[in-house]
Amino acid sequence: MAKQSGIGMTTLSIDDAGGTVRAIKNDITNFDVATPRGVQEVTGVDKSAMERLLLLADMSFSPSGVFNPSANQAHDVFKTVPSTSVARTTTLTVGGVTLAAELLYTDYSLKRAASGELTFDAPGVLADGTVPTWA
Amino acid sequence: MRVQPKLPAAAVKTYSVSAPLETHWRVATCTEVACPREEFGWTTLCLESDDLGQRQAHYIRNLSGRKFTERRREDGMTEFNFPPGQRCFSTVIRDGRAVAGHPKRIERPELFIVRDGDWRGNPRETAPLVHSGPDSWVDDFATHQQTLADAANRG
Numbered sequence: 001m002a003k004q005s006g007i008g009m010t011t012l013s014i015d016d017a018g019g020t021v022r023a024i025k026n027d028i029t030n031f032d033v034a035t036p037r038g039v040q041e042v043t044g045v046d047k048s049a050m051e052r053l054l055l056l057a058d059m060s061f062s063p064s065g066v067f068n069p070s071a072n073q074a075h076d077v078f079k080t081v082p083s084t085s086v087a088r089t090t091t092l093t094v095g096g097v098t099l100a101a102e103l104l105y106t107d108y109s110l111k112r113a114a115s116g117e118l119t120f121d122a123p124g125v126l127a128d129g130t131v132p133t134w135a
Numbered sequence: 136m137r138v139q140p141k142l143p144a145a146a147v148k149t150y151s152v153s154a155p156l157e158t159h160w161r162v163a164t165c166t167e168v169a170c171p172r173e174e175f176g177w178t179t180l181c182l183e184s185d186d187l188g189q190r191q192a193h194y195i196r197n198l199s200g201r202k203f204t205e206r207r208r209e210d211g212m213t214e215f216n217f218p219p220g221q222r223c224f225s226t227v228i229r230d231g232r233a234v235a236g237h238p239k240r241i242e243r244p245e246l247f248i249v250r251d252g253d254w255r256g257n258p259r260e261t262a263p264l265v266h267s268g269p270d271s272w273v274d275d276f277a278t279h280q281q282t283l284a285d286a287a288n289r290g
Contacts, residue, residue: 008244008269009152026240029160030153034140034253035279037148039286057287058141062254066156066238070171094152094247095269097277107136117156117228123254125138131284134277 011093012063014103016072017080021089027074028065029119031092033099035059057129061090061103067110067118078108078122087127101132137254144255150276151248156238162227163239170237172223179215179224180208188213199224247272 012025036058069075077088087102103124110120126132140147154160165173179195182188195203195215201222203215217223226233249272250263266272 008247008272028154029156030151032149032151032254033276034147034149036142036283037146037251039282060138060140060253066160070169092152095273097273099276099280104138106138113228117226117233123137125140131280131287133280133284134273 009092009094010096011091011098013089013091014063014077015086015088015090016077017084017086017088019086019088021091022072022077024065024068024074024077027068028063030062030064032062033059033092034062057126057131059101059126059132061101061124062121063124064119064121067120074120078105078120081105081108081122088124090124097134099132099134102127102130140253140255143258144252145258147253148249148251148279149253150272151246151250152272153246153248154240154243155246156228159241159243159245160227160238161241162229162234162236164236165222165225168237168239170223170225172217172225173221174219176219177217177223179217180212181215182211183213184211244268249275 009025009031011023012028012031013021013023016022065074067075085104087104090101090103092099104127105122105124108120108122110118112118179191181191181195183192192213192215195201196205201217203217205213205215208214222235225235225237227236227238228234247266247269248263249266251257251259251261266275
């Protein structure tokens with residue numbers, strides 16, 4: 001096996017509005033992927049199979065990070081979220097394996113703390129209903 | 136704006152990779168992060184008719200130590216133009232205090248966490264699981280996703 005650096009997450013890339021992939025890992029402080037807890041628990045006795053499928057595909061992604069206005073960095077990628085509605089390919093590589101998903105980002109909120117810190121949140125949801133798997 | 140998930144928070148689990156600002160970032164100079172304001176200069180606007188603007192202008196003129204030219208605009212704002220080659224006003228929080236500089240990642244492995252619930256909270260109040268490294272976190276995540284994908288494919 002090839003040597004790995006101490007950094008476990010090697011890639012975090014998100015498309016900009018034009019569909020060009022941008023590596024913005026260096027701006028990200030936190031990345032959450034919320035996914036259904038289990039198959040049994042989301043299949044209620046009153047649910048049809050169709051509803052269950054929709055529920056299974058339900059997944060949300062939430063990258064947070066520090067504001068970076070440099071070209072092709074996080075701000076360049078997310079500044080078009082309010083003005084465009086395009087699915088963006090989001091790629092996460094950890095420990096040599098990759099999770100890729102088509103996401104619709106629904107917000108780009110900047111927070112300026114009283115102390116001067118400028119951070120952002122850009123929540124996204126699955127765009128195509130496919131359950132993303134690691135490859 | 137967030138899309139409200141179809142599932143309740145209790146039926147969701149969250150896989151996180153976290154590099155908190157306090158522990159995984161250090162304070163770096165403008166040059167280290169190729170700060171565009173240092174490279175090309177920048178403009179700061181202050182509205183001196185209110186208290187905040189007066190304090191900002193006072194800081195720039197008397198305390199900042201930066202080179203600048205200033206002019207009063209027609210809309211009443213004071214425009215300070217800073218030429219390239221000097222430190223910008225970016226700050227990083229360290230121990231609760233604002234320190235001049237930019238955040239820059241240090242080579243330390245991120246925290247790999249699995250917890251119940253999502254951004255709405257964790258109604259079941261279970262303890263988070265912190266994996267020892269990326270491999271076991273990915274293994275856990277991949278197995279979980281494959282279970283969901285298999286169930287979805289079965290219909």
